[in-house]
Amino acid sequence: MKLTLGHLYPDHLNIYGDRGNILALYQRAAWRGIEMTVKGLGPGDPVDPDEVDILFIGGGQDTQQVKICADLQGVKQKGIVESAASGVVMLGICGGYQLMGHYYKPHDGDKLPGLSLIDAYTVAGSKRFIGNVSIRRPDGSTVVGFENHSGLTYLGEGVAPLGHVLTGYGNNGSDGMEGAVVGNLYGTYLHGSLLPKNPALADEMLLKAIQRRYGTHIALAELPEDTLEIKAHQKALAFKA
Amino acid sequence: MANPVLPQQSQTRPMTGTGLKAALAVAAGKLSAQLIKVFKIGSGTSLPGKVALKVDADLLQKLGRQVRHKSVAITGTNGKSTTSGLLSSFLENGGFKIANNQLGANMFPGITAALLQKSNLNGNLAVDYAVIEVDEASMPAVSKAIKQDLTLVTNLFRDQLDRYGELDTTAKMIRKGIEQSGGMVALNADDPMVTSIGASLPADRVIYYGVEFVNYPAAIDLDFPVGFPHEVTDCPLCQAPLQYSKILYGHLGHYACPACDFKRPVPWVSADQIDVSATQSRITFRVGEQSVSPVTLQLPGLFNAYNFMAAATAGAWLEVPPERMGDSLQSYHSIFGRAEKKQIHGKNIMILLIKNPVGAAEVLKVVTADPKRRLVILINDNYADGRDISWLWDAPFELLAQMPNPITVSGHRAEDMAVRLRYAGIPAEQIKIQPEVMTALYDAVDQTHADETLYVLPTYTALLQISQALKSR
Numbered sequence: 107m108k109l110t111l112g113h114l115y116p117d118h119l120n121i122y123g124d125r126g127n128i129l130a131l132y133q134r135a136a137w138r139g140i141e142m143t144v145k146g147l148g149p150g151d152p153v154d155p156d157e158v159d160i161l162f163i164g165g166g167q168d169t170q171q172v173k174i175c176a177d178l179q180g181v182k183q184k185g186i187v188e189s190a191a192s193g194v195v196m197l198g199i200c201g202g203y204q205l206m207g208h209y210y211k212p213h214d215g216d217k218l219p220g221l222s223l224i225d226a227y228t229v230a231g232s233k234r235f236i237g238n239v240s241i242r243r244p245d246g247s248t249v250v251g252f253e254n255h256s257g258l259t260y261l262g263e264g265v266a267p268l269g270h271v272l273t274g275y276g277n278n279g280s281d282g283m284e285g286a287v288v289g290n291l292y293g294t295y296l297h298g299s300l301l302p303k304n305p306a307l308a309d310e311m312l313l314k315a316i317q318r319r320y321g322t323h324i325a326l327a328e329l330p331e332d333t334l335e336i337k338a339h340q341k342a343l344a345f346k347a
Numbered sequence: 348m349a350n351p352v353l354p355q356q357s358q359t360r361p362m363t364g365t366g367l368k369a370a371l372a373v374a375a376g377k378l379s380a381q382l383i384k385v386f387k388i389g390s391g392t393s394l395p396g397k398v399a400l401k402v403d404a405d406l407l408q409k410l411g412r413q414v415r416h417k418s419v420a421i422t423g424t425n426g427k428s429t430t431s432g433l434l435s436s437f438l439e440n441g442g443f444k445i446a447n448n449q450l451g452a453n454m455f456p457g458i459t460a461a462l463l464q465k466s467n468l469n470g471n472l473a474v475d476y477a478v479i480e481v482d483e484a485s486m487p488a489v490s491k492a493i494k495q496d497l498t499l500v501t502n503l504f505r506d507q508l509d510r511y512g513e514l515d516t517t518a519k520m521i522r523k524g525i526e527q528s529g530g531m532v533a534l535n536a537d538d539p540m541v542t543s544i545g546a547s548l549p550a551d552r553v554i555y556y557g558v559e560f561v562n563y564p565a566a567i568d569l570d571f572p573v574g575f576p577h578e579v580t581d582c583p584l585c586q587a588p589l590q591y592s593k594i595l596y597g598h599l600g601h602y603a604c605p606a607c608d609f610k611r612p613v614p615w616v617s618a619d620q621i622d623v624s625a626t627q628s629r630i631t632f633r634v635g636e637q638s639v640s641p642v643t644l645q646l647p648g649l650f651n652a653y654n655f656m657a658a659a660t661a662g663a664w665l666e667v668p669p670e671r672m673g674d675s676l677q678s679y680h681s682i683f684g685r686a687e688k689k690q691i692h693g694k695n696i697m698i699l700l701i702k703n704p705v706g707a708a709e710v711l712k713v714v715t716a717d718p719k720r721r722l723v724i725l726i727n728d729n730y731a732d733g734r735d736i737s738w739l740w741d742a743p744f745e746l747l748a749q750m751p752n753p754i755t756v757s758g759h760r761a762e763d764m765a766v767r768l769r770y771a772g773i774p775a776e777q778i779k780i781q782p783e784v785m786t787a788l789y790d791a792v793d794q795t796h797a798d799e800t801l802y803v804l805p806t807y808t809a810l811l812q813i814s815q816a817l818k819s820r
Binding site for chain 1: 505514515572573574575581586738739740741762763766772780
């Protein structure tokens with residue numbers, strides 16, 4: 107079996123070890139005999155919904171994020187929206203998460219439009235939220251990571267968060283929610299990198315991607331060697347913010 | 348720009364009294380340094396400064412203005428300590444008295460501590476030169492207190508985003524420091540982020556250094572299926588993507604903007620050839636038009652050759668004869684975790700600090716070049732390390748996939764490091780987690796054979812931990 111991961115703006119949005127998320131998906135696929143191709147999608151490159159199984163968009167420095175905005179709304183928009191509609195798995199971290207919502211409103215200046223894939227919006231905050239985070243997902247599992255953002259993200263009515271904050275700030279530091287999940291679309295502020303230490307979440311995404319392409323009867327093999335990941339995850343649960 | 352007009356070097360600053368308050372502050376600082384030494388609390392590198400500043404908040408200013416000849420600030424992401432160590436040795440070998448902060452305590456209190464250590468109890472500082480490495484974020488405050496005659500910027504890489512914020516912010520802080528000092532500026536011509544600082548300064552205030560050609564023993568393949576992000580290489584003036592005719596490491600190289608006039612400046616001090624081997628570099632360089640006999644630097648890696656070039660540039664501006672630079676290298680001992688060599692239980696140890704992706708990449712190249720290598724990696728996430736360890740995922744630990752023996756990981760984030768190595772393709776059974784740093788180090792020493800070298804890769808506070816423990820052995 108083969109999967110293709112489209113990495114949006116790898117040279118512009120890659121600030122917080124985002125490579126680790128792609129590496130986690132790549133290796134966890136490889137360890138199960140699934141061959142993954144990682145395709146960089148920089149400015150000018152369109153997104154083909156039939157080609158990609160997973161889309162990843164990370165966070166960048168403000169200047170870089172502004173630079174890709176026109177391309178995202180132009181060349182990329184149609185392909186990403188169609189991909190999302192056809193069940194492609196998409197993960198957005200930090201700035202990438204903000205871009206999956208309706209808009210980002212800076213302190214001064216106009217709103218930067220997002221892709222409106224998730225019913226959410228972000229406004230610039232006055233405080234930077236920096237530190238370790240742990241959250242509990244609706245199914246009771248935990249996710250751990252590190253956040254560093256000043257944007258405050260608010261979810262629309264009925265949009266499910268990735269989880270509820272146990273330690274740290276999350277979307278906006280006030281409503282106790284972190285991230286968002288809509289179908290196969292995931293947005294979160296957590297890096298660390300996110301997926302290597304949260305192997306269950308990585309596998310959830312891989313499973314969705316593989317089932318979309320090869321049928322819902324497919325299951326992912328267990329990886330009994332995951333002890334290091336689980337140790338790191340358990341230890342991070344005890345970290346202070 | 349090949350021959351900047353150098354200002355007069357011989358002028359001596361007037362001595363100024365420091366007053367009773369400063370003397371009390373110095374006494375308090377010195378006393379606390381003694382207490383730290385006797386009771387072995389903390390590292391003693393910045394606490395005396397904190398104590399003294401409580402007594403006299405203007406102490407750094409009062410001490411700084413007593414430096415007889417020149418004050419040099421060295422800042423930038425990587426290479427500050429080695430560059431200041433090398434420059435200090437050039438000056439000391441000329442018989443000058445210098446003050447420097449060799450233990451890397453490079454924020455306001457640490458710098459104060461370094462100067463008060465060199466002053467007498469009346470607060471009189473009898474040094475010819477101050478060679479001070481300054482934390483990038485501390486540049487505005489430190490440059491306000493000490494007017495630097497020369498500010499040298501080594502490079503600007505992505506580093507500790509939780510502390511510094513983004514790279515543009517770091518460049519801004521350095522610019523602010525330079526504005527406050529008003530002195531000369533020495534910049535790495537090969538780093539476009541650094542040279543952008545010079546673009547806004549009058550040409551007669553800036554000197555550049557750079558590297559023309561590097562000879563490696565073997566090519567290192569960094570081409571992995573999941574590639575590494577590139578540093579920002581857009582033109583800092585007009586934002587068009589820069590075109591490189593040569594990349595030396597990270598985003599250092601020979602570049603030009605296709606859309607505007609921004610390009611690599613012609614270096615005043617230039618390395619025409621650097622031959623990098625596993626343990627040392629041979630550097631052929633010139634100052635302006637003047638060729639210098641090639642020198643041998645007993646430090647591994649191209650990044651250290653750059654540190655020499657930085658130190659040679661500051662040295663040349665301070666009118667250190669080039670021959671003395673080469674002579675100084677023969678007796679130079681690497682400092683405090685920067686390719687620091689040690690013997691423990693008769694085994695060869697080399698300590699190489701890691702703190703950000705580009706620096707770690709260069710260190711990993713050094714480790715990989717040695718077929719007789721053992722490895723222990725110590726990762727902490729204290730404030731001084733950067734609390735965010737996501738940078739581990741941007742450093743090419745994939746280079747270690749061919750390690751001939753198990754790798755020991757330790758520190759507060761040992762488990763994260765272990766996970767990083769597993770995803771780099773190292774089998775889980777080849778990764779040993781030992782939570783306690785000194786136990787990890789000694790276990791690794793025991794396993795190291797007499798003909799091998801144990802490479803110790805600590806983050807900053809892990810380096811402090813092992814240095815203290817080894818000192819009090």
